[in-house]
Amino acid sequence: MNKNKIGVVVDSTFKMNQAYIKEKDIRVVFLDILVGDQTYKDGELSNDEIYAFMDKNIKVTTSQPAPNRFMNAYQSLLDDGYEHVICLTVSETLSGTFNSANLAKGMLEDDSKVTVFDTKSAICGGEFLAEALIEHIESLDSLEAVKAAF
Numbered sequence: 001m002n003k004n005k006i007g008v009v010v011d012s013t014f015k016m017n018q019a020y021i022k023e024k025d026i027r028v029v030f031l032d033i034l035v036g037d038q039t040y041k042d043g044e045l046s047n048d049e050i051y052a053f054m055d056k057n058i059k060v061t062t063s064q065p066a067p068n069r070f071m072n073a074y075q076s077l078l079d080d081g082y083e084h085v086i087c088l089t090v091s092e093t094l095s096g097t098f099n100s101a102n103l104a105k106g107m108l109e110d111d112s113k114v115t116v117f118d119t120k121s122a123i124c125g126g127e128f129l130a131e132a133l134i135e136h137i138e139s140l141d142s143l144e145a146v147k148a149a150f
Helices: 018-024 047-055 067-079 097-107 123-139 143-149
Strands: 006-011 027-029 032-035 038-041 060-063 084-089 114-118
Touching: 006 067, 006 097, 006 123, 027 067, 032 047, 047 060, 067 084, 067 097, 084 097, 084 123, 084 143, 097 114, 123 143
Parallel strands: 006 027, 006 084, 084 114
Antiparallel strands: 032 038, 032 060
């Protein structure tokens, strides 16, 4: 746990390194991949598998996570002793994920313990922003300083 006791949640579009996620105790909330009438967790299918479905004219789409997935991630960090949680999501203009994350915040007993940021970014930018956030959390002295720097 970092000195500021700030936990981090990201959505699965960030495609972060699994070792880094484990080392920094980041919680990942997965989007759904809809293939025809089947639902998969983001990451369960390879790109080649997705392309094969598309080659067969099977509709492939994504769906934002349900708010309870974010709520469970927030609560997990708070239960583990973090005093605040910062959640980063893919751009609100690309997905409803930001809205789900905010709805989840409102479902908590004390929503002041969670801050949700719309990164206004797509996949490749999200990972960089998450790593920058972790650096701020580890180097700055307070939640307020982290929020201001981010």
